[in-house]
Amino acid sequence: WKATTANAQIRERRARRRRPRQRLARRCPMTRGRRNLRRWMEARKAARGQHRPRAGRRPAPVAFFFGHACHAHAPAQLRGFAVLPPRDMNATPCCRVQEEEEEMAGEERPERILVSVRLRPVNAREAERGDGSDWECSGPTTLMFRGTVPERTMFPAAYSYDRVFSHECSTRQVYDEGARQVALSVLSGINASIFAYGQTSSGKTYTMVGITEYSMSDIYSYIDKHPERDYILKFSAMEIYNEAVRDLLSPDATPLRLLDDPEKGTVVEKLTEETLRDKGHLLELLAVCEAQRQIGETALNEASSRSHQILRLTVESSAKQFLGRGNSSTLLACVNFVDLAGSERASQTASAGMRLKEGSHINRSLLTLGKVIRQLSKGRNGHIPYRDSKLTRILQSSLGGNAKTAIICTMSPAHCHIEQSRNTLLFANCAKDVVTNAQVNVVMSDKALVKHLQREIARLENELKFPGSASCASHAEILREKDELIKKLEEQLKELMEQKDTVQSQLDNFRKVASDEDINNQLARRWSRSSESIPRNVSEGAFSYSDIHDVDYQDQTMDEPSVPHWCPPSRHVSDSIDEHEADRVAPRDASEVPEEHCKEVQCIETNELRSRRNQELFQTPEKKTYTGDQKHDESMSNSAENAIKLYACDFEPSLDLEKLETDESLALKRCVVSSRDSALTRSRSCRASFMVIPNSWFDYSVSTTPPPGEIFRYSTKSQEKVMKSPSSDEVADKSNSDSNAEEERVVSDISCVTGVDEQKTDKNHAPQSSEQNQPKASTTDVGTDSSLRTADSLSWLIDFEKKQQEIIELWHECNVSIVHRTYFFLLFKGDRTDSIYMEVEHRRLSFIKNTLAADGELHATAASSLRSLRHERDMLYRQMLRKLHLAERESLFIKWGIDMGSKQRRLQLSRRIWTQTGMEHVGESAALVAKLVEHLEKGQAIKEMFGLSFSLKPRIDRRSFSWVGVVYS
Numbered sequence: 001w002k003a004t005t006a007n008a009q010i011r012e013r014r015a016r017r018r019r020p021r022q023r024l025a026r027r028c029p030m031t032r033g034r035r036n037l038r039r040w041m042e043a044r045k046a047a048r049g050q051h052r053p054r055a056g057r058r059p060a061p062v063a064f065f066f067g068h069a070c071h072a073h074a075p076a077q078l079r080g081f082a083v084l085p086p087r088d089m090n091a092t093p094c095c096r097v098q099e100e101e102e103e104m105a106g107e108e109r110p111e112r113i114l115v116s117v118r119l120r121p122v123n124a125r126e127a128e129r130g131d132g133s134d135w136e137c138s139g140p141t142t143l144m145f146r147g148t149v150p151e152r153t154m155f156p157a158a159y160s161y162d163r164v165f166s167h168e169c170s171t172r173q174v175y176d177e178g179a180r181q182v183a184l185s186v187l188s189g190i191n192a193s194i195f196a197y198g199q200t201s202s203g204k205t206y207t208m209v210g211i212t213e214y215s216m217s218d219i220y221s222y223i224d225k226h227p228e229r230d231y232i233l234k235f236s237a238m239e240i241y242n243e244a245v246r247d248l249l250s251p252d253a254t255p256l257r258l259l260d261d262p263e264k265g266t267v268v269e270k271l272t273e274e275t276l277r278d279k280g281h282l283l284e285l286l287a288v289c290e291a292q293r294q295i296g297e298t299a300l301n302e303a304s305s306r307s308h309q310i311l312r313l314t315v316e317s318s319a320k321q322f323l324g325r326g327n328s329s330t331l332l333a334c335v336n337f338v339d340l341a342g343s344e345r346a347s348q349t350a351s352a353g354m355r356l357k358e359g360s361h362i363n364r365s366l367l368t369l370g371k372v373i374r375q376l377s378k379g380r381n382g383h384i385p386y387r388d389s390k391l392t393r394i395l396q397s398s399l400g401g402n403a404k405t406a407i408i409c410t411m412s413p414a415h416c417h418i419e420q421s422r423n424t425l426l427f428a429n430c431a432k433d434v435v436t437n438a439q440v441n442v443v444m445s446d447k448a449l450v451k452h453l454q455r456e457i458a459r460l461e462n463e464l465k466f467p468g469s470a471s472c473a474s475h476a477e478i479l480r481e482k483d484e485l486i487k488k489l490e491e492q493l494k495e496l497m498e499q500k501d502t503v504q505s506q507l508d509n510f511r512k513v514a515s516d517e518d519i520n521n522q523l524a525r526r527w528s529r530s531s532e533s534i535p536r537n538v539s540e541g542a543f544s545y546s547d548i549h550d551v552d553y554q555d556q557t558m559d560e561p562s563v564p565h566w567c568p569p570s571r572h573v574s575d576s577i578d579e580h581e582a583d584r585v586a587p588r589d590a591s592e593v594p595e596e597h598c599k600e601v602q603c604i605e606t607n608e609l610r611s612r613r614n615q616e617l618f619q620t621p622e623k624k625t626y627t628g629d630q631k632h633d634e635s636m637s638n639s640a641e642n643a644i645k646l647y648a649c650d651f652e653p654s655l656d657l658e659k660l661e662t663d664e665s666l667a668l669k670r671c672v673v674s675s676r677d678s679a680l681t682r683s684r685s686c687r688a689s690f691m692v693i694p695n696s697w698f699d700y701s702v703s704t705t706p707p708p709g710e711i712f713r714y715s716t717k718s719q720e721k722v723m724k725s726p727s728s729d730e731v732a733d734k735s736n737s738d739s740n741a742e743e744e745r746v747v748s749d750i751s752c753v754t755g756v757d758e759q760k761t762d763k764n765h766a767p768q769s770s771e772q773n774q775p776k777a778s779t780t781d782v783g784t785d786s787s788l789r790t791a792d793s794l795s796w797l798i799d800f801e802k803k804q805q806e807i808i809e810l811w812h813e814c815n816v817s818i819v820h821r822t823y824f825f826l827l828f829k830g831d832r833t834d835s836i837y838m839e840v841e842h843r844r845l846s847f848i849k850n851t852l853a854a855d856g857e858l859h860a861t862a863a864s865s866l867r868s869l870r871h872e873r874d875m876l877y878r879q880m881l882r883k884l885h886l887a888e889r890e891s892l893f894i895k896w897g898i899d900m901g902s903k904q905r906r907l908q909l910s911r912r913i914w915t916q917t918g919m920e921h922v923g924e925s926a927a928l929v930a931k932l933v934e935h936l937e938k939g940q941a942i943k944e945m946f947g948l949s950f951s952l953k954p955r956i957d958r959r960s961f962s963w964v965g966v967v968y969s
């Protein structure tokens, strides 16, 4: 042997010279191929004297291991060889070097069995024999042999494992560092197995009892900390005694059969599986298992376990709430706590009979387990003899399968058990190379998913059925808050709608005020005609009184804001004069008026009359008694017929009653439509004056007729207002300006009539007063007739506007004189009495147009009329310089869109007058021409001046540019 060894040493030296030293140091014997392995085996046999190397064959390079760093692998391959300890005890084993290289290369290290070695203390029996401890833990992972060995024996002196526990380590430490991680993986859906492997009496049961209890405690603690998942724990226990499987939870000792399930693998038939209620329940079952397990007394252990015990805890967990398919998986895994029976030698245990038989079964199953582990440590390519024993068959999934596995190898430190301890270490060496393939066992079949969803539905239904729960209460509170919010929004909406209606009604009032302007102007003209039958100064005085009276009345209404000024429809049958008296008795009828209307009327009147508060000076009773017209007004009754009769008396004989009634009916109808305009209508009509030309054709905002001296100033204002709709402020301003003008006239009128007493005026108006006291029957007749007359008046107004527009177009086509157009336009404003003039003008222009076109003289006549028009425009051009100041001219240029930087601005303006047929343009043109023509200022233009003429050539006095030349008679 020595010679062989010497030769081997010589060859090894030669080999070292051939190979790089580093490479040899890093190589593991297991990786050097089968040939070397065979040579080593031959060398081992040769060392035992069992094998003689054939001639010519080289002996195994035993000396190769002397310089090798990996002593852990040597015993597996060189059983019985004496391996010198490594020179560097802290050197990294070769397998770990390889793993570190793999990790550095970025390769994922495969999961292997967690292998720990635990030394128990020397027991009393061993101590008596004087067996000391040959083993020492030199570190947390290295176990050193310190004993003396026969010179011939060859095994490593140092062993390295995942964890090494000395005899001083507690079971708790063993659990924490060698088993806890694996055991608790069952909570993550990963199968786990914890083995205790070792010779008899080495402390397997002692260790596994503690590890099982600690694991169960930790599992329950984990479950308590995770209430979001439901856990179902099931416990089963079995033992393999003499190659028979027994159910430890069942008193029946009948051996159980092993079945092969395609999904679950090997299952134990009819094995009791208890669903754990709690931890106490588990402890009870553990006690049952302990009591049921086969235990026998041997020479080495008074309570030697004669069977392999497998305690299995199955953990199924699922989320309590459905959080999606990915987060609601059901996990199912089991953890096996395996307390193997200890290998034993019959000579040591002194067993015989039954114990010997048990020992043989134990050793046989453990041998199979060793084979499986060894085979698994080599890889999965070869046959793995799982089925050679029921132990390996049952634990097949835990051995290199879908499970995490921890093996705690227990060993006795006594010198007498060195062989058994060495075998244990060899088993551990193989076990730590076994690669496992643990996976999370997710159970989420369609059936499980349906079950989960049904549970979720049941939970939700339960919440709905019991509204007292916290979630439902919060929902009800939220609904209540939303209801309150909706109510608030509805109230705000209601207020906004009311405001909108109010504004709309006010807007409608203003529009109706504007639309009623025609009627008011008609009434004003009626006053004018009635005044024509009397001397002018008298009529002016009368209407001055009317103005005073109007102001007086309005101020009275301002002083009585609580009294609505709504006029009943019947009272609007009368004209403006009647309205004075009607409004005097308005408080009497106020109770009959809807409050809403009264408020609106009051609002309008306030806007109109706000500027007249300073006229309270004229509210004295003396102001009401100085003219006959005043007495006449005061004596008027509220009835319509009285008003009509009174009105008829004021008119000239040529005006029949029917026409008046027609106008009044129209006024009635308008007042019925809008009773809110009564105040405005009243004030306007009372200020109508003689020979005043209101521009009502184009100015709808004019509420009063200005005095003769103010017509042009008034017309200028109206031109500005024709461009836009009047607002309430504008109306108020206009009323204010009008009232200022009236105020001056009123003051003079007061001074003129101061000495007149009331009785005198009453006498003057006695006939009117008597007529006011007519029977009520006549009032009814008049009301019936008035409705018919209203329709007639409306149709007339429509015809008038139509005819008016046609006349304007004919003027344009026939190039009629501008002055003629202006006077005609300003004098005829829709009064029914003007119909004859309108008709004459229309027929005249139509005749001229048709006749001239038929005779072929149109071109010549048109040229002549155009020439005349140009002359007129030239006259107007000159008049602008005379009649208008520079500021007025500039404002006119701006209004008419003439560039202030351009030349001949006056000429441009004169060329633009009366060039379009739009009502707005016509109105502005007429106002401007009226301002430029001095004759209109004198108020001498009368309708009778328009005669029937079929000639287009006006006779115009170009020097004075007066009306004389325009009259066709």
Ligand SMILES: Nc1ncnc2c1ncn2[C@@H]1O[C@H](COP(=O)(O)OP(=O)(O)OP(=O)(O)O)[C@@H](O)[C@H]1O
Binding pocket: 119, 120, 121, 123, 167, 198, 199, 200, 201, 202, 203, 204, 205, 206, 207, 301, 303, 304, 305, 306, 340, 341, 342, 343, 410
């Ligand atoms: N780490 C230890 N510390 C103290 N006492 C121990 C330790 N390990 C084992 N023992 C004691 O050793 C004796 C044998 O232990 P145990 O029965 O667990 O051995 P075993 O391996 O199960 O034997 P067997 O295989 O015959 O059942 C017991 O009395 C136990 O108390």
